Amino acid sequence: MSYITPIAKRKGLQLWGSPNEIFLVIAIAVLSLVIGFSNSVFFSIATPFDLLRSSLIEILFALGLLIVLVSGGIDISFPIVGIFAGYTTVVVMLHYGLDTYSLWIPLVIAAVVGALLGSVNALLIAGFGLPTLIATLGTASIFRGFLLSYVGSAYIANIPLGLDQFATADLISVETATGTLARLHVLVIPTLILAIALAWMMRRTMFGRTIFAIGGSEESARRMGMNVRWTKARIYILVGALSGIAGIIYVSLQRVADPYALAGTELGIIAAVVLGGASIMGGYGTVTGTVLGVLLINLIKDNLILLGIPGSWQRAAIGLMLLIGVVSQAISDNRRLKQAGTVTGEDKP
Amino acid sequence: MVFGTEGISKSFGGARALHDVSFTVSAGDVHCLAGENGSGKSTLIKIMSGVESADSGLILLGEEKLRALTPRDAVAKGVQVIFQDFSLIPNLSVAENIALSTNVLEKRILNDPRRNRDIAAKALDLIGVDIDLDAEVRSIPVSSKQLVAIARAMNQGVKLLFMDEATTALTRKEIDHLFGVVNGLKERGVGTVFVSHKLDEVQEIAKSITILRNGVVAAAGHMKDFDRRAISVAMTSLDVNNLGLVPAIPHDAPTVLEVDSISAPGSFKNISFSVKGGEILGITGLLGSGRSEIAEALFGVTHITSGVVRVNGTPVKLSGPRDAVKAGIGYVPQDRLTHGLFLNQSIRTNVMASAIERFLGALGFVRRKHIQETVTQWIRNLRIKTDDPGSPVTSLSGGNQQRVVLAKWLAMSPSVLILNGPTVGVDIGSKREILEIIREKALDGMAIVIVSDDIPEIVQICHRVIVIHQGETGAHFEASDISEIRLYEELSA
Numbered sequence: 001m002s003y004i005t006p007i008a009k010r011k012g013l014q015l016w017g018s019p020n021e022i023f024l025v026i027a028i029a030v031l032s033l034v035i036g037f038s039n040s041v042f043f044s045i046a047t048p049f050d051l052l053r054s055s056l057i058e059i060l061f062a063l064g065l066l067i068v069l070v071s072g073g074i075d076i077s078f079p080i081v082g083i084f085a086g087y088t089t090v091v092v093m094l095h096y097g098l099d100t101y102s103l104w105i106p107l108v109i110a111a112v113v114g115a116l117l118g119s120v121n122a123l124l125i126a127g128f129g130l131p132t133l134i135a136t137l138g139t140a141s142i143f144r145g146f147l148l149s150y151v152g153s154a155y156i157a158n159i160p161l162g163l164d165q166f167a168t169a170d171l172i173s174v175e176t177a178t179g180t181l182a183r184l185h186v187l188v189i190p191t192l193i194l195a196i197a198l199a200w201m202m203r204r205t206m207f208g209r210t211i212f213a214i215g216g217s218e219e220s221a222r223r224m225g226m227n228v229r230w231t232k233a234r235i236y237i238l239v240g241a242l243s244g245i246a247g248i249i250y251v252s253l254q255r256v257a258d259p260y261a262l263a264g265t266e267l268g269i270i271a272a273v274v275l276g277g278a279s280i281m282g283g284y285g286t287v288t289g290t291v292l293g294v295l296l297i298n299l300i301k302d303n304l305i306l307l308g309i310p311g312s313w314q315r316a317a318i319g320l321m322l323l324i325g326v327v328s329q330a331i332s333d334n335r336r337l338k339q340a341g342t343v344t345g346e347d348k349p
Numbered sequence: 350m351v352f353g354t355e356g357i358s359k360s361f362g363g364a365r366a367l368h369d370v371s372f373t374v375s376a377g378d379v380h381c382l383a384g385e386n387g388s389g390k391s392t393l394i395k396i397m398s399g400v401e402s403a404d405s406g407l408i409l410l411g412e413e414k415l416r417a418l419t420p421r422d423a424v425a426k427g428v429q430v431i432f433q434d435f436s437l438i439p440n441l442s443v444a445e446n447i448a449l450s451t452n453v454l455e456k457r458i459l460n461d462p463r464r465n466r467d468i469a470a471k472a473l474d475l476i477g478v479d480i481d482l483d484a485e486v487r488s489i490p491v492s493s494k495q496l497v498a499i500a501r502a503m504n505q506g507v508k509l510l511f512m513d514e515a516t517t518a519l520t521r522k523e524i525d526h527l528f529g530v531v532n533g534l535k536e537r538g539v540g541t542v543f544v545s546h547k548l549d550e551v552q553e554i555a556k557s558i559t560i561l562r563n564g565v566v567a568a569a570g571h572m573k574d575f576d577r578r579a580i581s582v583a584m585t586s587l588d589v590n591n592l593g594l595v596p597a598i599p600h601d602a603p604t605v606l607e608v609d610s611i612s613a614p615g616s617f618k619n620i621s622f623s624v625k626g627g628e629i630l631g632i633t634g635l636l637g638s639g640r641s642e643i644a645e646a647l648f649g650v651t652h653i654t655s656g657v658v659r660v661n662g663t664p665v666k667l668s669g670p671r672d673a674v675k676a677g678i679g680y681v682p683q684d685r686l687t688h689g690l691f692l693n694q695s696i697r698t699n700v701m702a703s704a705i706e707r708f709l710g711a712l713g714f715v716r717r718k719h720i721q722e723t724v725t726q727w728i729r730n731l732r733i734k735t736d737d738p739g740s741p742v743t744s745l746s747g748g749n750q751q752r753v754v755l756a757k758w759l760a761m762s763p764s765v766l767i768l769n770g771p772t773v774g775v776d777i778g779s780k781r782e783i784l785e786i787i788r789e790k791a792l793d794g795m796a797i798v799i800v801s802d803d804i805p806e807i808v809q810i811c812h813r814v815i816v817i818h819q820g821e822t823g824a825h826f827e828a829s830d831i832s833e834i835r836l837y838e839e840l841s842a
Binding site: 212 | 421436440449457460
């Protein structure tokens, strides 16, 4: 059997799964040094704390999107699902006088609203077999229209007490050299737990493996006896619930409920997930990579000005990052396949 | 334990796919199910694996005789099919590809990588193969993928294993290894059925054979009673219809297409031939022999690195389909659905697509009236069955779609027409008419090249045939030498 090409065994525990993740860590480190040397304000404990705070919401959205991308689909309705759920939760709570200190009530309402919106996507995609881009492009507009005309279009400054208080729930606060407080929000803990739980789900449950299988080859997954439709439905419902939770936490951290918020944030999050190594063609993606991708994008976004680049270039920079992510995937894919000799031509004499 | 069928019949619409087909395989035997494309092999596999149900007849699975079974039943009773594409998941590891279907079957909620590896290691061990369990399936060679698919089947308690065209993509060495594995299956009491139209290798290992032709059993028996010639005779129907009835080419016909030792690395090398006006040249060879690539090269899709192509004596540079069209070369591709038609467009648009420049008026606008007349004429000429040229091309049957593809190229009046598998997936009636149209065009003086693995078709229509072996020109047949049996012998040589 000498002709069976030996493939290098993976070594060790694989703490950092792929070269892509190592690359992201290096990119974040190098970029930090560059920014720091051009502006020493950067070297402060406040910087990582602020970066984490500004990334938390995006990490929540990104983890949902990661699942969709791995399954071979795409979702662009998640920001509107998030704000729909967040805003509706506030409206409902205020309407029924639920102005409590409880955090669980708004979280549960938002997750349920998000899951309901997600099940509309699920019905279109898993039920009617619509292409995911078109389905979510359509629902995004419908959800937004519905939110503004039936739930409300007013800016709500007095959000329920629990949500308002949570905005300033710090895990650590340190006084910096300049006398201001550097604060790390308590949300990093639940986000970390959620990330670990999702990573576990993707690796260690049949649901997770089926998501990867569908992303690799839907037809083969079906022939292996997997329930492709039901898995897809669950993906979009789960992503809806995750987006709902992200939406209510966004409202909490902003301390206002603005139905026009989050519009247009999908580009940056898609860029982050793709940069984190998730394949736009499906079948690949890791939680670690996704988190690193969000951190890198936010590091760039937050510090363009420190680097002397006008803020108006922000969207262009994000677009560029998205393209870099996709192109680097294509290049590494090609190289990998060429090494294995499975690029066309191999079977020919 | 005996598996097989008893008097199975099946029709699709009015077309008979199988009629009174019986065959049996004993546990631990290797059987060969042979037949040309369209002889009913795939329908039989589909019935045995529960994908289609038979109109009449019984399925034998050991003690049981069943009228019909579901795909799930089939797996539960030990029937497994390994298709040519293996149905593996490219981004998952070898271990998961083998073990996940077991997990699904056991309705597991959790996925235990260590258990997956154990299951996979055991399955690979059963067939005596060693493949890295952690390798991503897309990175392993085709031969290993096949072994992974076999291991997965073992894991699901396979008793009867169908292998569809199992040896087509393998090298000789890999085939020997596969046969070693199949011998191991024999010892474990698994019945194996090789389903193939390429027989020489399977002959070495099969104990018995069933040959299908047009949906009926043409011959069956012990392998040792059949030689290659006997199999070829049984596979090909020798009725009068299939004798070559090719009109002679005028002696003074000019040479239209000249191909002078063209090569494309990895696909074919030093291919030379010429075709006169009015002549139909057949190019045949096995899947992967390079026949398709030669056709594509003549249309500028595959790039040639050396050699010359001349049309009417003028060398042409073929760096893309545009060059080919400009030089007067038309091409009917193998896969009309993805390469030959604008599926969401009307019949009219499709017919006009490659000749559009002929219909431009003074300012570069399209002259609609002229188009209307031409399209109507082509629909009549090619007997395309439609009431409305404006209706989408997808509303037509396979045979009529193929005529639209033909019309599209004929409308530009090429000097050379290359057809790659012109009647794949077309019903018998349409096939005859399409061949008739091709013949008419040749009589008009067009030079025609047909690339196909449909031997009866080649025999019916070609003046000359060249056989491609592993990218090089093998045998060459002239008019009266062309016969199905000789071509089959040459193909499996």
